[in-house]
Amino acid sequence: MNKMQHLSAIDAAFLHLETAEMPMHVGSLHRCRLPDGYDGNWHDDVKAHMAKRLHLAPVFTRKLALMPFDLANPVWIEADDIDLDYHVRHTVLPRPGTQEQLEALAARLHSSLLDRSRPLWEIYVIDGLADGTMGYYIKVHHAAIDGQAGVALGNAMLDVTPVPRKVKAPRHRRPHAYQLGVAELLGAALSNTWHQLRMVGRLVMPLGKALAGSVRKSWAERADPSGRSLFALAPPTPFNVTITNQRVFATASLPLAEAKALGKAHGASVNDTVLWLCSTALRGYLKDSRELPAASLVAGVPVSLRDEGDTRMNNQVTMTFVELGSQIADPLERLAAIKAATASMKSTMGVFGELIPTDFPSIGAPWLLSGLVSLYGRTRLADRIRVANVTISNVPGAQVPLYMAGAQMLDYCPVSIVIHGVALNITVQSYMGQLCFGLIACRRAVPDVRDIADGITRAFDAMRRLAPALPAEAAPAPLPAPAAKAPRKARPKLEVVGKAPARRRRAARTPKAAA
Numbered sequence: 001m002n003k004m005q006h007l008s009a010i011d012a013a014f015l016h017l018e019t020a021e022m023p024m025h026v027g028s029l030h031r032c033r034l035p036d037g038y039d040g041n042w043h044d045d046v047k048a049h050m051a052k053r054l055h056l057a058p059v060f061t062r063k064l065a066l067m068p069f070d071l072a073n074p075v076w077i078e079a080d081d082i083d084l085d086y087h088v089r090h091t092v093l094p095r096p097g098t099q100e101q102l103e104a105l106a107a108r109l110h111s112s113l114l115d116r117s118r119p120l121w122e123i124y125v126i127d128g129l130a131d132g133t134m135g136y137y138i139k140v141h142h143a144a145i146d147g148q149a150g151v152a153l154g155n156a157m158l159d160v161t162p163v164p165r166k167v168k169a170p171r172h173r174r175p176h177a178y179q180l181g182v183a184e185l186l187g188a189a190l191s192n193t194w195h196q197l198r199m200v201g202r203l204v205m206p207l208g209k210a211l212a213g214s215v216r217k218s219w220a221e222r223a224d225p226s227g228r229s230l231f232a233l234a235p236p237t238p239f240n241v242t243i244t245n246q247r248v249f250a251t252a253s254l255p256l257a258e259a260k261a262l263g264k265a266h267g268a269s270v271n272d273t274v275l276w277l278c279s280t281a282l283r284g285y286l287k288d289s290r291e292l293p294a295a296s297l298v299a300g301v302p303v304s305l306r307d308e309g310d311t312r313m314n315n316q317v318t319m320t321f322v323e324l325g326s327q328i329a330d331p332l333e334r335l336a337a338i339k340a341a342t343a344s345m346k347s348t349m350g351v352f353g354e355l356i357p358t359d360f361p362s363i364g365a366p367w368l369l370s371g372l373v374s375l376y377g378r379t380r381l382a383d384r385i386r387v388a389n390v391t392i393s394n395v396p397g398a399q400v401p402l403y404m405a406g407a408q409m410l411d412y413c414p415v416s417i418v419i420h421g422v423a424l425n426i427t428v429q430s431y432m433g434q435l436c437f438g439l440i441a442c443r444r445a446v447p448d449v450r451d452i453a454d455g456i457t458r459a460f461d462a463m464r465r466l467a468p469a470l471p472a473e474a475a476p477a478p479l480p481a482p483a484a485k486a487p488r489k490a491r492p493k494l495e496v497v498g499k500a501p502a503r504r505r506r507a508a509r510t511p512k513a514a515a
Contacts, residue, residue: 007074015143022243023113024142025142026140026416027140027414028138030412033134034133035406042407043125043127046088047085047088048405059120059144061079063079064077087122090126091127093129093135097130107440111245120140121144137415158403158409162403164406235386237293237297237389238445241444244443249439250452250453254437256399266335268339271394272335276338279324279334280456282452282455285452292327293326297326298321298388299392300319300388300391301321301392302320322342324341382421383421387422391427392426393414393426398431425439425441426452
């Protein structure tokens with residue numbers, strides 16, 4: 001019999017919310033250095049490497065089985081046959097093979113949907129970079145993994161030495177000839193729904209009490225300018241629009257040790273520092289085009305609910321909201337506002353964290369969620385109902401060099417998801433002494449996302465000048481040299497280090513600028 005595994009409600013939501021304009025997969029882009037004297041075919045090596053390790057991570061060997069009439073969430077079943085020629089592909093950049101061309105290719109690859117009749121992943125080996133390195137891009141559906149599960153997935157597929165470790169072959173299994181019947185699928189759906197009802201029932205009372213207390217507190221503090229009310233909407237920005245399926249992508253890389261030291265000098269965590277860098281870059285970007293709102297930008301910040309050591313390939317995450325203090329001109333006051341906002345968020349998660357269910361009854365969920373997302377996109381409610389302006393996520397990763405099929409990964413740039421109403425996502429992955437920023441955006445809403453990525457680098461330079469003298473051990477670590485870039489005009493600096501000229505005017509309505 002074909003073994004079934006139920007998708008949780010959170011996992012399945014990423015399937016039901018997916019549309020052609022909103023692909024719901026996550027990925028990463030890397031540059032990889034081949035061993036000295038290498039004269040093989042790395043695409044073939046990657047395929048052979050994957051063939052030996054597919055069994056180490058179930059995401060590579062399972063596919064979806066849909067419920068009859070989409071009455072409930074689908075289940076995972078084992079795939080009978082995995083076509084590695086389909087899943088592991090090869091492409092070549094045109095000359096001159098710049099970093100920007102690599103990023104543009106990743107944006108294009110990330111805009112297409114995964115085939116739901118197959119296991120939900122694809123890998124691209126990318127040749128033609130000017131500096132002789134190889135590009136490597138992987139995408140996996142978010143229904144299968146969250147950020148922390150993605151790190152665990154990488155640990156299974158990658159090595160810490162140039163020579164791949166030996167992996168025990170899977171036990172031989174006969175091909176599955178069995179097809180799941182309607183009665184079996186419906187019975188499994190009802191059984192799983194009963195289990196979900198019991199689990200949620202145990203949380204109703206404590207969750208209701210915590211929510212009621214939070215609402216009372218938010219209502220009492222609704223006029224307090226130092227805190228964000230549950231009832232507040234984010235201010236209008238060019239990012240809060242209905243999106244298309246076209247994407248743009250840009251990266252930035254900063255030294256992790258120095259970022260920690262700079263944050264510590266101001267009593268800030270790495271997460272606070274990342275939020276400040278993003279806030280400063282976004283403030284400069286919007287002020288340059290006279291689109292900076294008078295109220296603070298709001299970031300949607302994913303928070304993991306995963307217990308330490310839990311490496312299951314599923315989603316255990318919730319979303320919180322943090323004000324970025326973008327309306328505050330003074331950079332140190334802005335950092336203080338961010339620290340206060342993250343402290344408030346942590347306090348809230350301390351109350352709700354263990355009470356938030358990661359699964360709940362799913363009968364009718366496919367119809368309901370698919371209908372709601374279609375309504376949200378087609379009626380342009382996304383342009384008016386603004387829960388957040390931008391998504392910002394920080395995922396800790398390995399600090400030792402990792403290798404794929406013998407080639408060393410030089411960076412680890414995340415490629416995430418944008419949705420209707422939040423057309424910009426900034427995800428950060430720490431790797432090998434670097435903070436690797438990946439900025440993905442809807443091309444129509446943020447065509448110049450590279451300006452924001454460059455703004456993050458300039459914001460880091462500004463933070464260096466704001467901090468007291470750092471100890472010698474906090475000096476920046478050398479970063480791998482990126483592929484050659486096409487010649488560009490000089491970038492304008494942020495207002496913290498010099499006034500920038502106005503960018504071209506957008507067609508979008510311009511909100512009142514902050515003082």
